[in-house]
Amino acid sequence: MSSPTPVRALGTVDEFGCRVLSEAGLAYADGAEQTLAGIVSRASDLSSSSQELADAATDWATRYSLTTVRANLLRGLDLPADARVLEIGCGCGPITRYLGEQVALVDAVEPMAARARVARLRTRDQPNVAVMVGTLDDVPAEPTYDVVVVVGVLEYVAHGTDSPEPYVDFLRRIASVLRPDGTLVLAIENQVGVKYLVGAPEDHTDRAFDSIEGYPLPSPARTFTRQRLTGLLETAGFTSRVLGAFPDYKLPRVLLDDQLFDEDRSLASRIPPFPSPDYMTQRMSLADERLAWRTLVDTGVGTHFANSFVVVADRGAPSSIWPSDRLGVAFTAERQPRFAVRTQIVRHADGIDFVRTAVNESLPAEAGAEHVRHVLEPSAPHVTGHTLLDLVERDPGQAGVLLKRWADRVVEDEWTPVDLVPHNIIVDSSDTLVVIDQEWLVQGYGRENHLIRGAFWSAVDVARSTEPSDWGSPRTVRDVVTILAGHVGVTVDEAALERFVTAESAFQAAVNTSDASPAARAARSVGQLRELLDTNVSDFREHRRAGDELATLRGEVRRLADVEAELSRLHARLGVQEAELTELRRRNDTSAVRKARRIAGRVKRRLTQP
Structure with a gap:
């Protein structure tokens, strides 16, 4: 274990195991601390991948601190195992917990005592982690740490003021506790993120276009554009590498490096998940966020409009935390921890590869998933071209010809490769079909269900991305499924849909989050699938x-x-x-x-x- 840091000699340890450096008495709180303390104190699995804790969340305030997704922010980085890390503003400890699992020493500082106590409960079995009540000002200005982590804090430093001085002072204070070759990892919302451009309320004020208009009304926090954020860091003595985070840093599923936008704009356009969630008031959607993002990327300005930024900053040689050949990282969502996957987008001399690893490979699969095989291809080259579904949507008149090319590859077999669907087939420059992103084999799924599955998920995208008049003005997604399946010779009557819904819900229940029994998850999936089938096509174009x-x-x-x-x-x-x-x-x-x-x-x- 690493030797103690200077801050560990200060203050006194309270009855909860927190070292009290000062009583900051900050007013910001969401009222969930007592609930979270009860949940965490009773939990048997405290890990950063704890499905037990994630399942206990009942609202956004508890989900924010308990979801397994929070740690993706750092799972995308290569933290040195022997690192000493200081976390400023640790909240209730979701990031702290992950740090304690990965590095030698963690000092986590939180100004709110109630939150610090939850963080201590979350890390109670990690002797390498110290949780302290206080602020950055309480940490001795000595070059002690290899990494300083600041997630969702910079925007609150000056209580919403526009003056740069408080933010620069804060960043300089961070520099004073970093070793000369140390790294700052900072996450913050983007003042002009694409979700704000299409009408999402600002995350701190719940007012639409508030940050876009430069915060004309008082705000408890202030976010920044990319240019201004990097300017603040530069003034404080840092050199920055900026990653775009999607849907944001709170529930990160994708981190993208600027280099990807230079290498392959279509890939940068396609990878982020949309629409982004609204955490307070639901937006009145004025435009399609995904289409707006595609336009921003295509015009060469996409790097300025990610919903959040994750900055890897240093004061010397570029940090190895984010290797120079890494163009991005993506994580699967809403799966059982055993099936969670991290995909690195890596550049090499001959092109781009996708390198996939299981996040929690050592965990056992849940009982009841025996009919599902997770077949993870460790590495696959990026294939340029358009997906078969893209071509179908661009030219509905050719849908029959294109979909038949897909259907010819779908055969009857005991184990069905259910990922063999139109959006996972690339048509390359030589008009060859290249299959991508194959993960799952499902026993007894069947060819007819497989074809309806492809038609179903294609229909959802068709409803979202095209005009109903292109398809004979279907009223519901069910109508679109019928049209697409008809092109491959499948009649979609109620009996066929019932068979598909039964097979698909059993598959979804086997791999998705284990927040209920498999039977309960299957029943919920049936309801969700039927709701999608009955959704009016016009509902997908909310703007x-x-x-x-x-x-x-x-x-x-x-x-x-x-x-x-x-x-x-x-x-x-x-x-x-x-x-x-x-x-x-x-x-x-x-x-x-x-x-x-x-x-x-x-x-x-x-x-x-x-």
Whole structure:
């Protein structure tokens, strides 16, 4: 074990095992700390891949601290096993836990005592980890650490101010505790991330376009554009390598290096998962995030619009934490820990390779998954070209010819390669079909179900990416499945769909997160598949629906304005009639009074009609 660091000699250890350096008393809290403490204290599996903890999350506040995905931020980096690491703002410890599993020594500092105590509970079996209540200012300014990790903290340093000085001072303070060859790993949201461009509320203020407009209203935090962020780091003495994080740094599934955008823009466009999640108010989608991202990449500015940035910064030689030949890293989502996969995108002299490794290879598969085989190809070359599904969507008139080329490769076998579907087939420059991303074999799945599976997942993308009129104006995804499957000779009636849903839900239940029994997961999957089948095609193009709704609202506003004008005219007429009635009363002309009353009554009745 590494020798103690200077900060470990300071303060006192409280009853929870945290070393108290200071009582910062920061106001930021989400109220979940007590709930999290109870969950973590009762857990038997505290690891960064703990499905037990992930399953215990009940809302966003608890999920943020318990999900296995948080650690992907660092799983994408090569942390030295003998490293001393300082984590600033460790929260409830999801990143801390992973660090403790990977490196020799971790000092984790958190200003909120309640959160620090949860982090200590999460790391209670890790003697190499010390959790401290305090801030960066409490850490002696001595060059002690090989790595400093700052995740979701820089934006809060100056309480939303636009002045650069507090941020630069904070970064210089970090530099003072790093060894000369040390590395800063910093994660923060992008002020102009693509999700904000298409209408997602800003993550800290919950206001749409707030960061895009430069935070015109008070904000508890302030994020930065790429140019400004690297400028702050440069002023503080750092040289930076910036990675784009998707959907963001909170639930990272993809990290992309700038070099990938230079090497292969189509790959940089295709890899990130969209749409990104909304953590508070659900956005009114004004544009398709995936299509907007593709346009930004195609025009050469994509690196500025990732939803979050992960910065690997140093003050000397480039850090080996992110090797120079690594173009990106991607992680699978929502799987059992045993089946989680890390894919590195690696450049070499002859092109680009995908290098895949199991994240938790030593873990056993859950009982009930015997009919599923996970066949992971360690390395595969990147094939340039278009997916078969891309070509189908670009030219629906050729869908039959293209899909038959796929169907000819689908054969009846005991073990079905269910990943052999149109979006996993590349048509290269010589018009050859190249199969990619093959992971799963499923026993007894069957050829008909396999063909419907390809049609189903293609139909979801077709509904999202194309015009319904290109396909004969189908109403639901089920209609699109029927059309696509018909091209390969499969009749999709209710019985065929029932067989497919049963087979697919059993497969999904075997490999997806184990938050319930296999039977319960299968039942849930059945419901999700049927919901997708019955989804209206127009629902996939939310920005168009939002446009239609806006047009309807404008029409309603115009109608209400017309009604208001009519009411004003009627009120004016009523005023005239009442004036005449008053005059007639004065003259004691009773017959005229009765007539005026009848007229006034008609006007009043008209006013009260809906």
